[in-house]
Amino acid sequence: MKYVRTASVKMILTADKKNELEQSFQRNLTQVTTEMKQMEFQLQRALKTVKSNRESSGIHDKYKKELQRREEKRKSLEFQLTQLSALSIGTEISSGKTEVLLDLTVGDRWVTNETDITVVVKDGKILEIRESEFLNDGKLV
Template sequence: MKILQTVVVKQILTEASKQKLLEKYFARRLQLQKETEQLQFELKRLEKTKKFQSSALKIHFEKEMKKRQEKDKLLEFQIEQLHMLPIGSELKEKEVKALVDVEIGDRWDERLGQVSIIIKDGIVEDIR
C-alpha cells in the first residue's frame, strides 16, 4: 500500500545561498513598497472622483497598506536573522509530499519517521 508522507526540505546555508536569500528578501520588500505606493496613489485618485464613500474607502486602503507594512517588518526581521546565522546552518525551506510503500510487517515508527531532504546550493546532499 502507498501512503503520502510529509518530507521536510532543508537548505544548508552557504555564502551563495545566503546572498540569494538576501536578494529575494530585498526584492520582496521593494515589491511591497511599490504596492503600498500604488495603493496610496489609487486612494487619492478615487477620493478625487468622489464616486465612493470616502471613509469606507480610506479604511479599506489603510487596511491593505497595513498588511503590506507588516509583511515588510517580517522580511526585515528575517534579514536580520539571516545575517546572524553562521554558514553551515540548516534552514527549513519547505515541506513536500512523498509516496511511501507500507507493507504488512513493517515497523510503523521506523517507516514513518520524520524524513528530511538536505540541499546545498541547489544540489541534494543527504536524505535522512
C-alpha cells in the same frame, strides 16, 4: 508497496544561497514598498472624486486595511533580512515540506507516522535523509 509520506526539507546555507535569498527578500521588499506608494496615490485620487464623507470614510478604511497588510509584509521581510544576515554559513534552515514516495518491500523496517523524515539539501543536491522517532514523552529516539 509504495507509501507516500510528508517530509521536512532543510537546506544547508551556503554563501551563494545566502546571497540568493538576500536578493529575493530585497526584491520583495522593493515590490511591497512600490505597491504601498501606488496605493497611497490611488487613495488620494479616489478621495478627490468622492462627494460625501460617508463614501470617503469607506474608501479610506478599505485602503487603510490594504496598506496595513502590506506594512506587515514589509516588516516581516525586513525581519527576515535581519535574521538571514545573522545566520552563519553551514546553518540548516527549514525550506518547507514535500511528499516523498517510499518503496517498501518485505523485510524493510516500517516507517510510522510518528517517524519524522527530513531531507537535507546543499547546493541543490540531497546531502542526507534522516529518520527520527518521537517517544510518548517527546524525546527523540
